[in-house]
Amino acid sequence: MHIGSFSLVLYLPAGWLFLFIATASRPAYAKSMYDHKVKNYEIITPSFVASRNTTAELEIQFRAFNRSFCLFLHEDVGFQDVEVVSFENSGSFTSARINSAFFEGATNDTTSDVTIAGYLCNQVFCGTFVEGGDVYFMESAEFFLSNSSYYGSAVIYRSEDVEGFIEEPHKHEFKDSQERPTFKSYLLRNLLFPFTGNYFGRFNYPKGIDRSAQPDADYACRIEMVADHTIYHYFNKDTDALSAFLYLHGKYADSVFRKTDFDGDGLKDNIRIIVKKIFVYKSENDADYPMAYAADLLDFLKRFTRRIQNHCLSVCLCYRRYSSNAIGRAYKPTPGIRGTPGGICQKVLKLKTGRLTYVPRSLNTAAVTIRNSRGQTLPLITTLLAVTHEIGHSFGSDHDPMDNLLCSPGGEKGYYLMHPKTTRVLRENSNVFSPCSRQEIYRILQEQGECLKIYAGTCGNGIREGDEECDCGWEGICKSLDPCCTPVDAKSPEKPCTIRRLTGAHCSPKESPCCSDDCSMNANIDRVCYKSDAACLISYCETNSSTCPEPQQAPEGYPCQGTSKTCHRGACNSSICQDNGLKNCTCKEKHLACFVCCEKGNKCQPAHTIALKNPWTDIFAALARSHCSDSGNFRCDGAGNCINIKGRKIDDKSEQRVLWWTLAILIAVFVILIIIFLYLLKTHLSPSTLQTTTTNLIL
Numbered sequence: 001m002h003i004g005s006f007s008l009v010l011y012l013p014a015g016w017l018f019l020f021i022a023t024a025s026r027p028a029y030a031k032s033m034y035d036h037k038v039k040n041y042e043i044i045t046p047s048f049v050a051s052r053n054t055t056a057e058l059e060i061q062f063r064a065f066n067r068s069f070c071l072f073l074h075e076d077v078g079f080q081d082v083e084v085v086s087f088e089n090s091g092s093f094t095s096a097r098i099n100s101a102f103f104e105g106a107t108n109d110t111t112s113d114v115t116i117a118g119y120l121c122n123q124v125f126c127g128t129f130v131e132g133g134d135v136y137f138m139e140s141a142e143f144f145l146s147n148s149s150y151y152g153s154a155v156i157y158r159s160e161d162v163e164g165f166i167e168e169p170h171k172h173e174f175k176d177s178q179e180r181p182t183f184k185s186y187l188l189r190n191l192l193f194p195f196t197g198n199y200f201g202r203f204n205y206p207k208g209i210d211r212s213a214q215p216d217a218d219y220a221c222r223i224e225m226v227a228d229h230t231i232y233h234y235f236n237k238d239t240d241a242l243s244a245f246l247y248l249h250g251k252y253a254d255s256v257f258r259k260t261d262f263d264g265d266g267l268k269d270n271i272r273i274i275v276k277k278i279f280v281y282k283s284e285n286d287a288d289y290p291m292a293y294a295a296d297l298l299d300f301l302k303r304f305t306r307r308i309q310n311h312c313l314s315v316c317l318c319y320r321r322y323s324s325n326a327i328g329r330a331y332k333p334t335p336g337i338r339g340t341p342g343g344i345c346q347k348v349l350k351l352k353t354g355r356l357t358y359v360p361r362s363l364n365t366a367a368v369t370i371r372n373s374r375g376q377t378l379p380l381i382t383t384l385l386a387v388t389h390e391i392g393h394s395f396g397s398d399h400d401p402m403d404n405l406l407c408s409p410g411g412e413k414g415y416y417l418m419h420p421k422t423t424r425v426l427r428e429n430s431n432v433f434s435p436c437s438r439q440e441i442y443r444i445l446q447e448q449g450e451c452l453k454i455y456a457g458t459c460g461n462g463i464r465e466g467d468e469e470c471d472c473g474w475e476g477i478c479k480s481l482d483p484c485c486t487p488v489d490a491k492s493p494e495k496p497c498t499i500r501r502l503t504g505a506h507c508s509p510k511e512s513p514c515c516s517d518d519c520s521m522n523a524n525i526d527r528v529c530y531k532s533d534a535a536c537l538i539s540y541c542e543t544n545s546s547t548c549p550e551p552q553q554a555p556e557g558y559p560c561q562g563t564s565k566t567c568h569r570g571a572c573n574s575s576i577c578q579d580n581g582l583k584n585c586t587c588k589e590k591h592l593a594c595f596v597c598c599e600k601g602n603k604c605q606p607a608h609t610i611a612l613k614n615p616w617t618d619i620f621a622a623l624a625r626s627h628c629s630d631s632g633n634f635r636c637d638g639a640g641n642c643i644n645i646k647g648r649k650i651d652d653k654s655e656q657r658v659l660w661w662t663l664a665i666l667i668a669v670f671v672i673l674i675i676i677f678l679y680l681l682k683t684h685l686s687p688s689t690l691q692t693t694t695t696n697l698i699l
Helices: 077-081 229-234 239-258 297-304 380-394 435-448 475-481 652-684 687-698
Strands: 017-021 042-044 047-050 057-064 067-075 083-087 093-096 101-107 114-121 124-131 134-140 154-158 182-186 195-198 218-227 271-280 313-318 326-331 349-352 358-361 365-369 453-455 528-532 537-540 565-568 571-574 583-585 597-600 603-606
Touching: 042 057, 057 154, 067 475, 077 101, 083 239, 101 239, 101 475, 124 154, 218 239, 229 239, 229 313, 239 271, 239 313, 239 380, 297 313, 297 326, 297 365, 313 380, 326 380, 365 380
Parallel strands: 017 114, 083 271, 182 326, 218 271, 218 313, 313 365
Antiparallel strands: 017 101, 042 154, 047 057, 057 067, 067 101, 083 093, 114 124, 124 134, 134 154, 195 349, 218 453, 326 365, 349 358, 528 537, 565 571, 583 597, 597 603
């Protein structure tokens, strides 16, 4: 078992957003968010428009930063099915009905990925959303500015406007001047904590996920979200807003998992994360509360295991300040008969604590604090990815190895989700599992995913599930998100969540990679609909079909890992040089160091300069982020350029200029020091100085 660390960034399926709404007085969460100084913001008054047809739809409109925003939302009915349990003063655990609503939807700009999360507080939307790569935050202007005259208005600002939060572009993660939060994975080895079976009898090894009955169905890990008393008080004892906050984190993890292809067949595997239960601790004196007092986050997680439960996974969020930079912990299972227990589907174990003493423990657990070691509240973007990261550990993923450029590429696209450190900039890879993570998670699913059960889903929630051909939600949202799909509120004879054939549609580009934007089947047979560098698999769209066919082995010599390597017998293990009977070499000239170079005629030359090419590309460049200079600050950009962390290209002449300028500066400093020394020496040996010295000696 292993406790995780990670790097984060926010991305969701195109056009989708989350919003949770709770009528509440000012919760502590609504105060100046994250305790950071905001250097630029705007005050706005959003408009809320309810649908005439149903109260389950909502539209929010506003203008900020010289552009207009329009959010189309519909209620997520699944939120009302979540059981919320807490310990009351009467001495018993009670279930409460959620009096808030969770919304999903899309914006009027479907050309970019969108994520929105927030709630209504005093008629103001408070939360965060991402659009076009920019992260926006909205708060109550009344509380943000401590001025009651701004009641009903909101403050909006971007992540780049928060001082002390943004990472410099191209800045190397390990040379950051400020320590960033990390995530720790905790491996519980049998030698240290031997177990003897589950709580009710003999230990049975978990079994793998069984897809034999319905291989194309969604399989869900139904999780429990737990709030400790510190985060309950942080939300000003508002159970509804807190429940929506917890539910949001589960929904975000679900959005990452359900779009991932773990088995490498070119299709998403529809692994779901579904919040089944929310448990709230309201006081440190609550019953069955072993985490009330904990020295650090690792101690918190160990105490959390004393809370016996039988969910697929239980995740606890708290608002605690610890001296360590770790903000997330989780038990990570390892595969094999001699593997370590923990993670998803792990049954209750008896751990040996003495010669004849055994105690029950639930090791299908993870914990995240939303407060850093300096006492600051973490941004929502960080906590969303932190929870998803720890769930990734619970599914068996380790941290992405830093020495593997395929799984830790960095650069413009950023690091993947399971990177050991957090990130403060939204990038493309930040909420995506790396090839290394996908392989590790797939193996755990095969060995201990038995508790994942078929999830029927609901037409109208914007997620294609089960037998649905598509799902775009309600009519108002479908017009922007997917006009090729029949909305849930369509009238007969149209059937909801099917392709809108009565209007001439044949497919949906949102669901089919080989479907055109006009809802017609793709006619371009050269269109690549799936590509896997690691396995050298590729699929091309077929004529008059919207379905991406099963991937086949890529042709010999097909570029992989960018264009740095080529496919050979189904593996990415060759190069353009080897394909032509030449040896690989490294060009010494700095301006050529980021090209694939071959040894020909006792000379090392870039492949493209000696007319080496194949049907797919003429230029073969070194893998992005690989070294191209003796200085550790310079990396290849994947396009043949050697750049430093600020994005400046480097060549031999520029390095020579830097060398000569450095030498000239050193010589100038040396000359100035000599002049100063001679001046001081001359002053000290002047006649007046000598006379004074002689007089002093006589006296």
